[in-house]
Amino acid sequence: MEGRVGARVQLVGKPRARLGKRLAPYLLTLPGGLWLAIFFVIPIVFMLSMSLQTGNIEEGFRFTWHFSTYWEVLRQYHTQLARSFTFGSIATGITLVVSYPLAYWIAFRGGRHKTTFLFMLLLPFFVSFVIRTLAWQFILADDGIVLGTLKNLHLIPQSYHVLATSVAVVSGIAYNYLPFMALPLYVSLEKIDRSVVEAARDLYASNSQVLARVIFPLSIPGVFAGVLLTFVPAVGDYVNASILGGTRTTMIGNIIQQEYLTNLHYPRAAALSFVLMTVLLIGIFAYARALGTRSIEEYI
């Protein structure tokens, strides 16, 4: 009798469990899916539509399949687009070079103070992005604390300036996006099994060989994530160029902002945004194919 009841319970419960099992993945992806739909797909579609419209703010914009806007903006702003990718690449390279030893030192030599060191790394970033950039404007002012002192000591010419140059903009971007590189690097370095490093030493590998042939390859996922997290926002950044830059450091983000907010040329701004996003996506896919999809073992 008991067995029969148990069997019935099992029979009743099974379809429910099966249904729940079937629905679980959909329910789990629902919040993310909705998020993507509302905050990514709809704005992208709207932006695509806007880029193909013609008109003005007073008469309104109408959808006319006006593809030539793309060619117009590319012809007019290709310099700023190329400059954005150049600045973004250089800044990403700088953050990698600066962050790697830093993350390595914290992960391997930080001991019980790792958390403190990480907090120290992140501390300036509790301050607003714009305020931090403005602080650099103050520090790098022509007659400011650094250059003013050097000028007073006659170590640099009076006309020398850093602000309003490419150096200032790239440095600002590199500084502002440093944690986006340092943190993934730290996580990947922290996860490295120390016994692998010990094994390399047991096999008479020198320090540089351990770094080049064991540690660096194992930290590639961190490099991959860090480069993505730094490069993408760096290319689209406009704050550093507008605060630290000059007439010849304008980036594509500044142009998009100007087209949207000053000129009210929404289709041109949307077309530029779309071009930027497309070029970035192509670059990211190529990069992911080259680096990101390999298994770790392939690097060893």
Added chain:
Amino acid sequence: MTEQPIDPSVDPALLRGLTQRRFSRRDMLRYAGAGASAAFLAACGVSGTAPKKSPSGASPSAIDYSKYYGDGKPAGILNFENWELYIDEDAKGKHPSLQQFTKETGIKVHYRTDINDNDPFLNSKVIPVLQAGQDTGFDLMVITNGGPVEKLIRLGYLIPLDHSRLTNWAANVDPKTKNPNYDPGNVYTVPWQSGFTGIGYNSKYVKEPPTSFGDLLKPAYKGKVGMFANVYDLPCPALNYMGFDIDKSTPDQWKQAADLVTKADAQGIIRAFYDQNYIYKLEAGDIHISQAWSGDVYIAAAPKDVGGGRVPGGEVRVPERGPDLLARQHVHPHPGTAPQRRHHVHGLRVPAGGRRDDGRFHLVRVPGARGQGLRPEPAQGSGRGQQPSGLPERGGPGPGEGIQDLQVAG
């Protein structure tokens, strides 16, 4: 290979069905999807801001003010959006004029200074918001004469001022600031401050006072020159400098002016194109000479106890071909969805005779002919400075020049 004749007994429709590619359900879905996407893309249009019929130039008596102001009872709070530096300020950073206004009217003032250029402000915080029928959050804002104000009037985004509540405006305001061509009868605008676009510089670095736009192109100031970024104040002085009549200027002349500036830029002479932030660059020593709005430099060069002290050696000069006159105008943005914004504001009063004898800060023009320096002076019952004679005006709006009195309260 020769084509086989079609058997006439075979139904052509059947033949087509047997030989041609079929329209599958998947195709149908695909085409329907593409059609729906195209329709969706087309539906994403942005409706325009069709110019509304506004009572521009209408006699104040013809305007139904209750439509805009209801019963006219003050709401108790005034949200005032202004340009930085364009108000009196004491050593504690307070604004005596606003304090006095509150004392006299009981209306509290939420004062903000988010404007540092017209177009970026209007195009980001005013026009799109009003276009969506929403509330800007501002009861009163200060916009420069000419294009920006004209655009707001044309779009129907300003509400008319009830002149019956501007108790002493008509009697006391400088006649030159009345009845501008972009707002006949001052239906929407009353001047807040006026000045000119000239050449500002720090006399600590620039020993020879500039006389024209051409001074901004000198290689001697390489990397230390600022220019305006907006579409009015950069090209017009350049055109003026080149001897072109702005009102009759041609595209070719604009191109020549653009080439002039571009050449200086290529030589590294121009540091950057600025909004009002140029004044902070002048303060930091990053630029030594710049296109400037007179009011900014006056206040930046004024003594610290009256809110100045930023650029002690600051000077501003009228270009020899004449200044581009400007007037910062008080306007009321349309209340959008916030009818409570319709009330108040009309307590702003112009001091009798345009002068204030309370010893507070005045900015006055040093009497003199065109091109003579303009300096700030602390008010000691000095009143309004003299008007320069024979100065051309920007596009004919007709604001007074050189008056920097704070025309609120009194």
